[in-house]
Amino acid sequence: MKSRFRHAPLLLALTLLSAAGMARAQLPGAAALPGPVTVVSPAPLSSSVTVYRDMAREEGRFTLRWLRGYALISEKRRVSLPAGDAVVRFEGVADGMIAVSAVVTGLPGAVDEKNRDARLLSPASLLDGSLGNRVHLRRTNPATGAVTETDAIVRSGPDNAVVLETPQGIEALRCSGLPETLVYDSVPEGLSAKPTFSVHTRSERATEAEVTLTYLATGFDWGASYVATIAEDGRTLDLFAWLTVANGNGASFEGAQLLAVAGQPNRSSDFDALVARAPSPQLNLSCWPMDSTGTQPSSADGMPPPPPPPAPMAVMAEIQLTARRSDKAMYAAVATQEDLGDLKLYRVPVPVDVLPDGQKQVAMIQREKVPFTAFYAGTLDPVQDEDGSVPLARMLRMDNRDREGLGLPLPSGSVAVMRRRGDGELLLADSTMKDRAIGEKVEIAAGISGQLRLTRTALALSDKERRFRLVLANATKERAAAEIAIPRLDGFDLKAPAGVKNKDGGKVWLASVPANGTASLDLTYRRQ
């Protein structure tokens, strides 16, 4: 009513200005509308999710309840903008959104301002926002069930429990032992259910715009899940990998383009701090001291018991992973790989649904008959004075080259080493893989073997020299290759027989231990 009154003289004036200005008559009217118009974009039309792995965790699998990686989410949205100033509110963004990373493109005008508001509606903020206002105090008589409602004014903030002013006097909420609660007439202004993200922009004229909202969000992770199946002859293996992606966010991305980035992009800011929801003030209903004659203070409003520990969820993935039929499985969708600067980008070729609290696996690597060598690895400890015998680690080594059946980037992840055995398969090792570039050698630790042991005997431990005898014992029925690292000892020269070679920047004893036999080597560290 009021606005019509205000515009009436203006319209009258414009009419009087006659025909010439008629076409433009709308413009000043529109511009006179006060303040920016709020435009809500409820949901994206389409989205793309690029997942980055958690750099801080070890290689191998991740825990579904503790996803510390992140994702770059890119959403296409359509908004209708009025002429002039507008605030575009984006709803349905991921809860782990890092607002400072958000970029909005495609708007006709520039974005002057981006805001994320996190004053959330909660029991405490409801009370806080009602300070000094009228609320209703509702009591239920425990015997008769009669409900009494009294008007009251909130006199204290939520930090110190609630003091109310009623027609009868000053009272404290929930100190009497009667069932009582506050009833509010309305929600205080500026409180929202979820943190909201909005931008301030300006458009010359009313228009429909397709905008892209891009932001980082936490609560994702991914890794490669390799299955290496050793052939029955023990000389080659089939290497398969799943691209395993998990979304621990509340947001759901249906029909999304899914990508994953391998490599180690830098992360310098504290994502958790950037995401952290504003601490919604705790509603603290404490009372005056309530000690009774016989007892210690009873906590009138006990804290709810802590939630039960999360159920182990990783089991699902493993079942899926190991239950795969190893022989010539076909995959309709295999992720493709491309270079992204110095990182590797994997693209799932079909649109997929990335659902909240869900894990998804798509085939990414499939290589057959990759030759490998198996050996046992150990290290000499030249510093300790006590002698000892240690079991050796079983290792598989592949060469990441085309002619060796590989020759592709291998992103880090978990490795299940399987061995064909008649009809079935046997798990040999549950191991990990680091990022391996083309041309690098790939070593997979496949457990500790008790069948091969390295025994060190000190022959001389003087100030001038440290002399050792190394004996490798093989309890298996086959000849075994072993590689024993001989570390450098500062201030000493190493005198070792011909069996010790330079390898990977250090000295290594390359031994071949006969079946059910031993091999030995003497070496001396002499002070320089």
Next chain:
Amino acid sequence: MTVRFTMAGLQALAMMGTMAGAAMALPAQAQTGQTSAQGDLSVTIYNDDLALVQDVRQLNISSGVSRIEFPDVSAQIRPETLSFSAPGAAIVEQNFDYDLLSPDTLMEKAVGQVVTIVRTNPGSGAETREQAKVLAVNGGVVLQIGNRIEVLRDDGLPVRVIFDKVPPNLRARPTLSVRVDSDRAGTRPASIRYLTPGLGWSADYVALFDARAGKVDVQGWVTLTNTSGTTYTNANTLLVAGSVNQRQATPYVRRPAPGMAVSPLRNPGTETAGREQLGDFYLYPIANRTTIASNQTKQVSFLDVQGVPASAGYEYVNGWLSTGTEAQSADSVVRFSTSARGGLGDALPAGTVRFYQKDASGAPQFTGENRLGHTPMGSQLALATGKAFDVKVQPVVEQRQKLGDSKWRTTMRYELTNARPDAVTVDLVQQGLDFAWSDTRIASESLKSERRNADAVVWHVPVPANGRASVTATFETRY
């Protein structure tokens, strides 16, 4: 059955309370929420979680000595920094009271006074009213009812306690007040100024890097965060880049610790940006008045530069003359300048730079981020964005000989591999050369090195496409 008491009686009671001088921080207001008592606000925000708030309010000050309260100041105000000025009014004292109203304090202040207790019979629901005198509040509440002594709710049965009034000096929120002596009565502008933590800002940069074209587009945003618990309505906002000394010892200039990545600032600039300066600080005013809501993160654009020349490079830092057990990825580095000529042409406030590169489909993808300190205009920057998947370096101690009591000779070999389809140049840095402040000499090397400083040398090593390269050097050290 619902019984409603009328509001009229309640309001009369509330008014009586106010007239009786029950000093409430906020008066009872209409149902629609609170209006802010803030006046003409100016907020100057520093980087290190500190802001200067100036608030000019129109206050009606009566003649003589009176007390003025200031609601709606920052909930985290540093009260000792408050300064007040109003024409014709002299300050007697400034007070910051934080004795807060709670059931606990209410009961404690009622010691020696008479309250009303209402018992509800759990069987019949009948209510009985009694007058009780609060004798003590120590762990529990001890009451005198007539000539009986009782502990409040000792039997666990429901008992309501009704107090007559809120004691003076108990407030809903910490309250700032001044007592002034005014030579006249009347409304006049009164300004208060104070410091508060909980307001801070930093910069966030979005850098879209095109490696093929050798260009980077940079957008700069200032990010304001408000966790001070208060909304600043319609404030004139000014951001100050630079840190004020907040009780820190004078920082002495330190060299980077061995093995730490080198600072992204390679060559500090000497140009002055065309922005307002105050002393050594650059000022970034926000064009229009803005409301900084409580718990809000606000970003305002301050820089948008397209097509700045930039180049990609690689850097590997070996912290000490040591062997790597396996090849490690080199850092991917993006280099550009902040100069007016061939650069961003601005002084950059400290913040986080996030790099994006386009994938095969043309969509920008995140490729890493890094922190930037306050950077003068004209500086050369080299920001590490992450580790290169395909470019790796393995340092190896080839030989180490003791030549004397404090003379060692170490031969290092560095193996560089490149799995990329194009040739790259790696800046290979050997640090830790002035270990324990002793001198180090390079006796021989396979490639000419460049001495970066006393602690580090750098080799610019070309590595062919899908190939490898090797550098050897012999160091003579004291240890």
